[in-house]
Amino acid sequence: MDFDLTSEQQLLQDSVRRFIDRAYTFEARAALLKGGRNGSAGNWSLFAENGWLMAALPEAYDGLGGTLMETAIIAQQMGRGLVIEPYLGCAVLAAQTVVAGGTAAQKEALLPMLAAGSLRIALAYSEPASRGLPEPASLRAERDGDHYVLHGTKSLVLGAVGAHAFIVSALVPGTQGITLLLVEAGTPGLHRRALPLHDGSWVEELTLDGVRVAAQAVLGEPGRGLAALRAGLASGTVALCAELIGVMEKTIELTAEYLKTRQQFGVPIGSFQALQHRIADMAAEMEVARSMLHAALASLTNDDAATQQQVLSAAKMLIGRAAKFVCGQGIQLHGGIGMTEEYTVGHYYKRAVVADLLLGSSDSHEAACAAALQAGLRAPAG
Incomplete structure (x- = not known):
């Protein structure tokens, strides 16, 4: 599977990044948190206008016909801004469950409104x-x-x-x-x-x-919803993992900048070799996590259902733990200021902790991986 971005995907990534950098600053996000519980209606409308809500929906239902790669691109950039609007819950989990399990009439009724942002389903x-x-x-x-x-x-x-x-x-x-x-x-x-x-x-x-x-x-047929539910959760898991890659990227950037500006003994603390080693460890963990995300995307394209579930569980486990490590190290390298509510890096750690528990914790997915491995070992050969 080719993970180099096409020109259209690069434009998509750039558009979301510009929005995050210009309109979703730490201060803007803090104001949204104080003002309500589900972000800004204006932001949600902007997501729809820019095509981000419809990126992975079928063209037949007013979508853009994209794939999970487009979902991952959007989610990764939103992770950099700690976006609180319900992109994961409504635009990915619910929408992709409708795509996988709805009848043609249900898709015709629901998906265009989901794409336009006028309907939110959880x-x-x-x-x-x-x-x-x-x-x-x-x-x-x-x-x-x-x-x-x-x-x-x-x-x-x-x-x-x-x-x-x-x-x-x-x-x-x-x-x-x-x-x-x-x-x-x-x-x-x-x-x-x-x-x-x-x-x-x-x-x-x-x-x-x-x-x-x-x-x-009933969405689809009675008693046959598990496959659609798993499909929706697979898309959601990929989006959450991609979001955590964005969380790690931003944490490393913030930490590297702090090490360049914070001085001790008359020199930037980034000149201390021990701290250079620690931020190198953070970068290494992030790249392993990124590779695991690519492995999950490839599995969802090429593998059978059982293998997909095992790879997704492995990705959720590894990436969730990596994000907690990277963001925790970010706080450590900032020192006491990293623990304050007014400083940015601690909020990335909070998101990593919460994300590790959503859609199945790393422990739950580790147990699922172990159970799948044991079942494979017990299966008769040939």
Whole structure:
């Protein structure tokens, strides 16, 4: 797989980078955090106008027909600015789940509005027992004539604040597998609780107490939602990993600049060999993580489903841990100032810590990798 950017991809990267550098400064982001829970409506409209929300959506539904590479390009640049608008939750996780699992009529109804930014859908799949993975699911959707009645709870719903609807994963008694249902935000029986995360972003916990939705609300077919859910989560995992590459890039840049300007004993501390070694270690970790992201992108293009899941878990585990290491070292090299709320580098560490827990923690994905390896070893040869 060729990872050199095409001219169109380079233009896409440059456009997002310019926006981050000019309009998404640390001070601008801090003002957004004080002003609300889901960023700026103006920024979201700008994302749509620039084509960033439609980059990886099919051309038949008002998208640009791009691939996961375009998603990764956008997410990486947004990671550099610690963007709080729900690009990951709404434009990637939910949108790609609709692409993978929706019927033609559902895609025609939903995707153009998602591309235009006029509709926000969040993916509500995570439960406390699932630890960010798509299974197990315990929320029930019981058939009642032409409707389904939903009972259960979903946690850590990304992009939920301000969302107009939710894609909810559920078990339907009498069927095998997971069913995905579209639930409008104002449906009676749906209770939403906004929760702040350590990095300043917000998620919601959903409690569904007798929520009734029409049978037409099923995304795709009953009992066959797991493949679509995995596809959406695969895109989301790649986007989150790419975001963390951007987080590491910016942390290293901030740290290198600080080492050049901070003086001790009359010289910049960047002249001390021990500190040069530490920032070299940070750069090495980032490049290993970048290579792992490329491996995940290649696997999603070339490998079977089982191999894809194993490579994605390995990428999420390795990149999440690398980001925490790099950002933690950034704080260390800044000294006490790196711990203050008013200084930038600590916020990148907070994002790395939160991102490591989203979409399955590094520990959960390490366990998934181990289970897949053990299953492969136990399988009969030939």
